[in-house]
Amino acid sequence: MVLLADLLSAPGLRGVRHLAGPLDALPVTGARLETRRERLAQAPAGSVVVLTAPVPGSLLDVALREAAAAGAAAVVLTEAEGGARADARTDAGVDPEGAAPLPVTVRALAQRGRVALLAAGGDLAALVVAVERAVAGDAADxxxxxxxxxxxxxxxxxxxxxxxxxxxxxxxxxxxxxxxxxxxxxxxxxxxxxxxxxxxxxxxxxxxxxxxxxxxxxxxxxxxGGRGDVPVRSRGRLLAEILVAPRERTARLAARGRALGLPVDGHHVALRFETGAPGESYQVLEPVMSEALTLLRDWSAGTGDPSAAPGAETGAVRWNAALADEALVLLATWPAEPGSEERRRLGEDVRRLTARLERGHPADLRCGVGGAHRGVLGVRTSAREAAAALRREADAPVVVHDAAGLDRMLTEWYVSDSAREAVGELLAPVLALGPHRAEPLVRTLQAYLDHNNSPARAAEALHLHRNAVGARIRRVVELTGADLADPEVRLALQLACRAVLAGTAAPPDVSRP
Structure with a gap:
């Protein structure tokens, strides 16, 4: 059974306008091209009658009564007739499709007689063929x-x-x-x-x-596929280049991104996934990238309207991804700054995604979430914040960038030469041990200082025995000679530890005397 409401979306029928009457009253049985209004009374039940000759306005009521008596599903006026309705004076509102208003009596008759009044132009014979084809639902349709x-x-x-x-x-x-x-x-x-x-x-x-x-x-x-194949395959590579290229190249990369459809000018939040498999990160993360993008895009598209017109702006988040710096970066982009609802939904999606990936991939995956920033430089800033968040908390599966902005201020502070030199002098003996031996000491020192020199509270935060914390602190003091009772030394060491664990500090030059 085919109703008019379904019929009007079929190929060849989208130019037909609905003027009045129900679209779901009768099943459509076929179409008929009629040259004379007087023959409407002979129309087959359920038919769509296409009138090729104009019907005078004074006889339109009569035509609808005859069509209703015959059981016709619809009467189609020529486009010229539909336009002629613009001269009719009436108190009725404009019809849903934006055409000129029809007399109240015509609307009432169409509704009461269960006959749809339609308007169409162009090739009327092709219109009849399109109706027959859609009703038959055969191979031609x-x-x-x-x-x-x-x-x-x-x-x-x-x-x-x-x-x-x-x-x-x-x-x-x-x-x-x-x-x-x-x-x-x-x-x-x-x-x-x-x-x-x-x-x-x-x-x-x-x-x-x-x-x-x-x-x-x-x-x-x-x-x-098709014409978009090359641009889509290039967006991921370009995003990777934006993440690692020198700052002075970002303007040129942004121009390339716009040409490829990468939304570089939007508002971005970066998710950074790292794995516990050193040396094999890309082999592990490549299938993770495919699955993660599929899930995130599925979840995002679930909030849209699939029936909307092609090309309509939905305002929904767009997702892109790149493998760079031994990590997977997933980039969420909005056309406007994300509000509280978008941020809440993003947080839910990140938690769902991490849980799904943990079940399907054996590697120890962790996710850092950066803040929201605009433009191509915002892509890089959010990605750096996501990396800093991961280094701040080593055990949590999902770590969000410091909302108060401490990590951002620390990163900006460490850019200065004097700050880098100070960190190098304070922790150089510890960092000279190498990353695998130095990181536990630096992390323990930070926890110890963050908890007001309390071995018990630091041990609880690090899930260590307090004796292990004490041993590590003594080792740091032996190497650096720092006086942890001095408030100024403690503050300097706290900043230095955060800079190192945020990934902003470079290893010391052990070749220097």
């Missing part, structure tokens, strides 16, 4: 839907949400960016930024074939 999708999908290459909208428009059914559930049709394609999965209602017969074909094409396009 399926082919027309596939052809329409094929025309629209190249323009949606690399954009899963837009590809889903194009597919939904061609098929006349909802298409969502997610894995198919029981009783649904689905398609997937592996792209450079993760697997793209699409789902739609399961249909039978030729309609089902159209759904399967269009979903397969849409998934390939969304994954980066």
């Amino acid at each position: 399926a082919l027309a839907r596939v052809a329409e999708a094929a025309d629209g999908l190249p323009g949606a290459a690399g954009d899963p949400v837009r590809a889903a909208r194009v597919a939904a428009r061609a098929l006349g059914v909802p298409v969502e960016v997610r894995a198919a559930g029981p009783g649904e049709a689905g398609a997937s394609a592996a792209g450079p930024d993760g697997e793209v999965r699409l789902a739609a209602p399961l249909c039978r017969g030729h309609a089902g074939e159209a759904v399967r074909s269009v979903l397969a094409m849409a998934a390939l396009a969304a994954a980066g």
Whole structure:
């Protein structure tokens, strides 16, 4: 059974405008091209009658009564007639499609008689063929839907949400960016930024074939196929370059990003994933990147409207990813500064993502979350903050950048030559031991100082025995000669420890005398 509400979304019928009357009163049985208004009384039940000759305004009421008596589903006026309604004086409002108002009596008759009043222009014979094809739901209708999708999908290459909208428009059914559930049709394609999965209602017969074909094409396009293949594959590499390139190159990289569709001018939050497998980070993180992007994009697309017009701005977060600096960086970007609701949703997604990845990957994955910053330099700043957050807390699976801004101030402070020299002098003997021996000592010293020189509280924070804390502190004092009873020394060491653990301090030059 096909209703007018479904029919008007079929290929070849989207130019038909709804003027009045219900779209779901009767099932449509076919179409008929009629040259004379007097023959409306002979229209088959459930038919869509396309009138080729104008109907005088004084006879429009009569035409609707005759169509209703015959049981017709709709009467289609020529576009010229629909435009003629603009001269009718009425107290009624403008119809939902924005056409000129119709007389109140016409609207009332259409509603009471359960006949839809439509307007169309162009090739009326082709309109009748399109109605017959959609009602039959045969191979011709399926082919027309596939052809329409094929025309629209190249323009949606690399954009899963837009590809889903194009597919939904061609098929006349909802298409969502997610894995198919029981009783649904689905398609997937592996792209450079993760697997793209699409789902739609399961249909039978030729309609089902159209759904399967269009979903397969849409998934390939969304994954980066067709015209968008090269740009999509390049965005990840360009993001990696932005993260590690010298600052003076960022303006040129930003221009390349805009050309490739990387939203460098938005507001960014970086997630940095590191693994406990030194030397094998990229081998472990590459499959993690694909799975993480697929999950995050699925969750983000779930808040959108798949039936919206292609190219419409949803304001939703966009995700990109890169492997750089022995880590996976996932970049969330909004067109405007994320508010409290966007930040809350991001926090939920990060926790869900980390839990999912922990179950599917044996490596010890940890995630640092940077703050929100704008522009291409904001990408780098948020990524640095995510890295600093991970170094601040070694055991937590998810660590968020210091909201009070202490890490940011520390990073900016350490950029100065005098600060770097001071840190080098204070902790040089400890850092000279090498990273594997120095880091436990520095971390223990920071915890000890943060807890007011309390071995018991530091041991509790580090999950160590207090004797182990005491031994490490004595070792630091032996190496540095620091007087931990001096408040100024304690403050200097606290800042130095934070700088080292935030990854901003370089190892000392042990070749110097």
